[in-house]
Amino acid sequence: MQTRNRIPARMRVRGAVSPVVLAVMVIVLALAIAAWFLIVKPYRDANQGIAPVGAVAPTAAAAKAAPPVANVESLSVDQLLAEARKAMNEQRLVAPAGNNAFEFYMKVLEKQPGHPVAADALRETFPFGATATEQTINQRDFGEAQREIDLLAKADPENYTLTILRSKLDAQRKTLDREQQAALDQQKQQQLAAQTAAAAAKQQAADQVAEAQRQQVAREQAARLAQQQQASAAVVGAAKPAAAKPAAAAGGDGDAISDAVLTKQVRPRYPTAAMRANQEGWVDVELSVDGQGVVTNVSVVDSQPKHVFDRAALDAVGRWEFKPAMRNGEPMPVTLRRRILFNLGR
Incomplete structure (x- = not known):
């Protein structure tokens, strides 16, 4: 009895593995191998064409620098997947047109509908493609943004992100329209201000010309008035004879x-x-009358006010006519004085 009890205890002390534990270990190892081939490896193959989380969207320069792939239709599925992985590595998710990861994966699905790698890649990459499209919208490349949205819609037409992107695109277009309208209004205001300034300058120049003409007319009128003061006037008073010599x-x-x-x-x-x-006033003139009664040598002796009526008086007296003075029946020259009155008839 004691001998039978000592044998199992001796085996436990020496670390012997029981058959049950060994069977469990075999089962776990088989499951691990199956998981590797059925889950891990396909997932890793799919992730070879998926951008890592936090990947930066491609810049416009990078997208434009990538030349289009020739004969896409003739590429095999493996070649399309290779091109897709290359585009993913170069961050060409949705652009440029004809040479981006989304189009390559979708071409794979056209050739083999339900292809697991392409389908998983499109699903996993969709958020990054949407981010790239949003950047295109923010850059206001509206035609390219619409193309990218349409491309995303082919990959996942029910995704709510498309609604957000379309709303942002519409909002950016309206914002651009408002900015363009504001710029146009500002340009019109500037043109109007320039036209107003030009009209004001033109009017100022015209006013200056008119003022110069007015001053010229005033000077000419003053000159004519000065001549009229000397050459013509309406006299109301009669000439009074002065002492004759x-x-x-x-x-x-x-x-x-x-x-x-x-x-x-x-x-x-x-x-x-x-x-x-x-x-009103008067002018005293001195004049000579020759033997024919013609007036000569008319001059102003005195006047009040000075120089206002002088010219009018001289001009009028110079056209007077006389019967000459006589001495013993013979005409003789004489010198006379006359006062010419100027009043307004009051």
């Missing part, structure tokens, strides 16, 4: 002398400026 030496008490007699009196024109200013 014989030009020749006084004759003897027995000489018969008669004064020169005014036969034609020309009234002076009243100066316009004096008439506007309500001015």
